[in-house]
Amino acid sequence: xxxxxxxxxxxxxxxxxxxxxxxxxxxxxxxxxxxxYSVNLEPHAGGRAGSPFExxxxxDEHYVAEMRDREITLRDDPLRCQSLPHMELAGWDFLELVMxxxxxxxxxxxxxxxxxxxxxxxxxxxxxxxxFTFLDATTLPCGPLEYITRQxxxxxxxxxxxxxxxxxxxxxxxxxxxxxxxxxxxxNFFEWHAPVPKANEMGVFQRALKFLLNLQQGAPTRRxxxxxxxxxxxxxxxxxxxxxxxxxxxxxxxxVGSKQYLRVxxxxxxxxxxxxxxxxxxxxxxxSLEDIVTxxxxxxxxxxxxxxxxxxxxxxxxxxxxRPVIVDYLEQFDDGxxxxxxxxxx
Amino acid sequence: xxxxxxxxxxxxxxxxxGLTSQGATPxxxxxxxxxxxxxxxxxAQDRSVMDRAHLMFIxxxxxxxxxxxxxxxxxxxxxxxxxxxxxxxxxxxxxAHMGTQLYLAGTEGLIGQATAEALAAGLPADAIQSxxxxxxxxxxxxxxxxxxxxxxxTDPFVCSHCGLTLFVRDHFSRRLGAFQxxxxxAETPGLIPPVQEIKP
Amino acid sequence: MSAQMLRVTAREALSPLVTRFRxxxxxxxxxxxxxxxxxxxxxxxxxxxxxxxxxxxxxxxLDGSGYEIAVRxxxxxxxxxxxxxxxxxxxxxxxxxxxxxxxxxxLRAKKHxxxxxxxxxxxxxxxxxxxxxxxxxxxxxxxxxxxAEAAGLALLPDxxxxxxxxxxxxxxxxxxxxxxxxxxGTHVYTxxxxxxxxxxxxxxxxxxxxRGALHSEVFMAPPPGTPFTVTLARSGRTVTVGAHQxxxxxxxxxxxPVDWSCRGGACxxxxxxxxxxxxxxxxxxxxxxxxxxxxxxxxMPCVSRFRGDTLILDL
Numbered sequence: 037x038x039x040x041x042x043x044x045x046x047x048x049x050x051x052x053x054x055x056x057x058x059x060x061x062x063x064x065x066x067x068x069x070x071x072x073y074s075v076n077l078e079p080h081a082g083g084r085a086g087s088p089f090e091x092x093x094x095x096d097e098h099y100v101a102e103m104r105d106r107e108i109t110l111r112d113d114p115l116r117c118q119s120l121p122h123m124e125l126a127g128w129d130f131l132e133l134v135m136x137x138x139x140x141x142x143x144x145x146x147x148x149x150x151x152x153x154x155x156x157x158x159x160x161x162x163x164x165x166x167x168f169t170f171l172d173a174t175t176l177p178c179g180p181l182e183y184i185t186r187q188x189x190x191x192x193x194x195x196x197x198x199x200x201x202x203x204x205x206x207x208x209x210x211x212x213x214x215x216x217x218x219x220x221x222x223x224n225f226f227e228w229h230a231p232v233p234k235a236n237e238m239g240v241f242q243r244a245l246k247f248l249l250n251l252q253q254g255a256p257t258r259r260x261x262x263x264x265x266x267x268x269x270x271x272x273x274x275x276x277x278x279x280x281x282x283x284x285x286x287x288x289x290x291x292v293g294s295k296q297y298l299r300v301x302x303x304x305x306x307x308x309x310x311x312x313x314x315x316x317x318x319x320x321x322x323x324s325l326e327d328i329v330t331x332x333x334x335x336x337x338x339x340x341x342x343x344x345x346x347x348x349x350x351x352x353x354x355x356x357x358x359r360p361v362i363v364d365y366l367e368q369f370d371d372g373x374x375x376x377x378x379x380x381x382x
Numbered sequence: 383x384x385x386x387x388x389x390x391x392x393x394x395x396x397x398x399x400g401l402t403s404q405g406a407t408p409x410x411x412x413x414x415x416x417x418x419x420x421x422x423x424x425x426a427q428d429r430s431v432m433d434r435a436h437l438m439f440i441x442x443x444x445x446x447x448x449x450x451x452x453x454x455x456x457x458x459x460x461x462x463x464x465x466x467x468x469x470x471x472x473x474x475x476x477x478a479h480m481g482t483q484l485y486l487a488g489t490e491g492l493i494g495q496a497t498a499e500a501l502a503a504g505l506p507a508d509a510i511q512s513x514x515x516x517x518x519x520x521x522x523x524x525x526x527x528x529x530x531x532x533x534x535x536t537d538p539f540v541c542s543h544c545g546l547t548l549f550v551r552d553h554f555s556r557r558l559g560a561f562q563x564x565x566x567x568a569e570t571p572g573l574i575p576p577v578q579e580i581k582p
Numbered sequence: 583m584s585a586q587m588l589r590v591t592a593r594e595a596l597s598p599l600v601t602r603f604r605x606x607x608x609x610x611x612x613x614x615x616x617x618x619x620x621x622x623x624x625x626x627x628x629x630x631x632x633x634x635x636x637x638x639x640x641x642x643x644l645d646g647s648g649y650e651i652a653v654r655x656x657x658x659x660x661x662x663x664x665x666x667x668x669x670x671x672x673x674x675x676x677x678x679x680x681x682x683x684x685x686x687x688x689l690r691a692k693k694h695x696x697x698x699x700x701x702x703x704x705x706x707x708x709x710x711x712x713x714x715x716x717x718x719x720x721x722x723x724x725x726x727x728x729x730a731e732a733a734g735l736a737l738l739p740d741x742x743x744x745x746x747x748x749x750x751x752x753x754x755x756x757x758x759x760x761x762x763x764x765x766x767g768t769h770v771y772t773x774x775x776x777x778x779x780x781x782x783x784x785x786x787x788x789x790x791x792x793r794g795a796l797h798s799e800v801f802m803a804p805p806p807g808t809p810f811t812v813t814l815a816r817s818g819r820t821v822t823v824g825a826h827q828x829x830x831x832x833x834x835x836x837x838x839p840v841d842w843s844c845r846g847g848a849c850x851x852x853x854x855x856x857x858x859x860x861x862x863x864x865x866x867x868x869x870x871x872x873x874x875x876x877x878x879x880x881x882m883p884c885v886s887r888f889r890g891d892t893l894i895l896d897l
Contacts, residue, residue, distance in 0.1 A: 120690075121690075122689035122690045123689075125689065125716070196689070198686070198688050246850055249849075249850070250682070250849050250850065250851050252584060252680050252682060252843075253616075253680050253681065253682075254584050254614060254680055255584055255680075309614055309615040309616055309617065309643075309681075310615055310617055310643060310644065310712075311689070312617040312620070312683045312686040
């Protein structure tokens with residue numbers, strides 16, 4: 037199947053939409069009717085054909101539009117992409133990982149030709165052709181991390197490993213759930229997770245960190261995270277909170293189905309070879325409630341999860357104020373029937 | 383003014399365990415206002431700290447200067463502000479060798495900024511000692527305009543650069559030496575909660 | 583643990599006790615690149631016993647055409663190094679794990695000072711190549727007892743930043759001089775016997791160095807000890823650990839699956855819960871905290887042992 041890239045927006049008139057196939061492949065994050073914060077890591081080694089888990093870096097119908105939206109965000113605020121000086125090598129590692137993966141997984145869209153350090157990269161969807169010298173940043177229009185993440189959906193953090201900890205020392209963050217790279221850059225694993233309620237007491241970060249410090253090359257791992265967003269907006273940054281914040285209060289029983297989105301992050305973690313850093317892509321998928329409920333299992337389950345979620349988690353995820361309207365809306369799609377295990381549609 | 387004791391808080395909240403002498407090794411000492419008393423206590427604990435010390439002091443309206451000078455450090459300098467002594471502080475770090483101790487004392491803003499400078503110069507975090515004295519005002523970065531507002535004592539407060547009303551998020555960046563300020567009425571413009579004094 | 587079968591394409595004696603081995607992919611495919619300080623685990627089918635030893639890579643981290651290691655023959659060891667020296671010849675196929683780095687350079691450092699004792703030179707050989715490519719300032723100090731034993735001499739380039747200290751020639755390493763007067767932002771890396779690592783730590787502390795600037799890797803092989811028996815909580819089975827066998831090796835020989843990675847007490851991967859312990863755990867790892875060690879509720883089976891009546895593991 038050839039991908040049809042949408043011409044759509046993630047701001048102003050919000051013309052973003054999922055095709056019927058796009059809805060069916062949405063990574064619905066709940067494998068049971070309730071939710072509690074957990075690390076739930078599993079190997080990122082392929083998945084169901086057509087699902088976002090199948091390829092190493094999923095390219096979908098929103099690719100071109102998302103890259104256009106990133107460009108707008110960066111024009112307004114270049115600090116969304118930063119790399120501390122010691123992270124340039126990790127940037128090259130990540131560029132290589134993405135170029136190799138995409139050219140192998142989507143040969144009709146991307147090509148990579150390598151002759152020693154002389155590389156030739158072709159990105160057909162974005163109309164880019166670049167010849168450059170690997171490990172020589174002066175041969176690219178910008179640093180390696182910025183170059184490749186302007187062409188790769190999702191936010192991307194690069195984590196340096198030292199002193200038995202992971203440090204968020206570089207990133208391209210334009211579609212984040214209310215955290216600021218400019219503020220958090222240089223923080224360690226516990227520091228940047230500090231605002232997550234309860235998880236620290238539960239020891240989940242200690243266990244996750246131990247696991248990640250041993251992450252091996254060629255054995256990437258993944259997990260899903262989620263939140264709720266009003267309108268299909270990628271740039272829900274704290275930087276622009278005063279601009280998009282008012283939109284959060286526009287949810288009414290009449291608009292909730294079309295304006296309230298479930299926002300899912302497919303997070304993957306990769307050990308990088310030369311730098312020993314870890315790449316942490318955070319890929320964002322959006323689906324409106326009215327599209328979610330076209331899959332009956334998801335409509336039932338989402339109603340139960342959101343209805344029973346502890347208040348502090350709704351508060352932390354930033355949708356406590358809209359929860360009653362959301363739950364009321366979803367209730368009509370929950371007939372009380374049993375739901376099947378797993379995340380995929382029946 | 384005694385040492386400040388902060389209530390236990392979230393992971394990024396800096397703690398200032400106090401100054402302990404590392405003996406007569408090369409040392410850089412920087413203090414503002416009531417931080418001078420921490421330096422005096424340190425010298426009382428072990429006079430030899432001053433043998434190879436470079437002491438910089440920002441009086442901030444206090445009159446501790448003569449007592450600090452009387453400790454007879456190898457180098458002594460008073461400066462009217464942190465900005466005024468920043469280049470001297472940077473030069474001291476650039477000239478320093480491993481084993482040099484850094485002692486910081488005074489307000490959170492001074493400790494935060496000086497720590498950020500020292501880390502950038504390559505000093506590991508565990509080589510920096512700090513002790514909080516004086517007012518508990520915070521140094522805040524506005525997440526929206528990126529401007530720093532010094533000496534914030536209330537929550538919410540008004541950003542001194544862009545004018546937005548910000549709430550004080552308990553999230554601290556060592557790199558910036560500041561807490562994060564986020565627009566308090568972003569979702570409901572004009573609806574500002576009552577102003578409260580910041581507690582330690 | 584991902585691993586692949588690689589062919590031995592070269593072996594060369596570097597000293598009477600140390601031999602260099604080179605491994606390449608049988609079809610010539612490129613191997614994963616790595617960072618200086620990384621190690622691989624080499625699997626050695628020695629009769630009925632499957633031996634697994636970790637060795638630092640000494641080849642160029644940015645050269646995927648092959649991996650090289652330098653192995654010191656430990657005649658009193660558990661047999662892995664002797665097997666490599668005596669039985670492995672060019673053309674043999676051995677299973678080699680993906681590289682893993684628990685001794686990486688801190689790339690923020692303004693300068694890197696490396697201190698090696700004996701065979702502890704190996705991780706630095708690859709790090710030197712990485713530093714040359716990154717054009718970062720460094721200094722390396724290599725201490726050996728005699729010139730004949732100093733296998734590292736054959737592996738080190740002739741550079742003014744490399745200092746060799748041969749104690750037989752009266753040229754002992756003066757750690758005070760090495761660590762004194764280093765610029766702010768210097769990081770120190772030590773690899774070798776535990777005594778050298780302790781000496782560097784003591785000298786650094788005396789000179790006021792912060793611990794955060796000190797890195798070390800003990801060349802850790804599972805120490806031998808008296809045989810002991812463990813009971814597995816889930817199956818009720820008992821497993822006996824021989825004098826020259828590690829607990830991990832005994833569990834593997836009994837087909838009990840345990841996750842592992844470095845096999846040297848550093849990475850934490852094989853951490854195993856203890857459900858009952860009547861006796862004394864002999865902790866040899868660098869992973870568990872002192873509190874965890876004294877609580878006797880966790881053990882690292884790759885290096886640690888037991889002495890006493892009963893030990894029941896959560897397996």
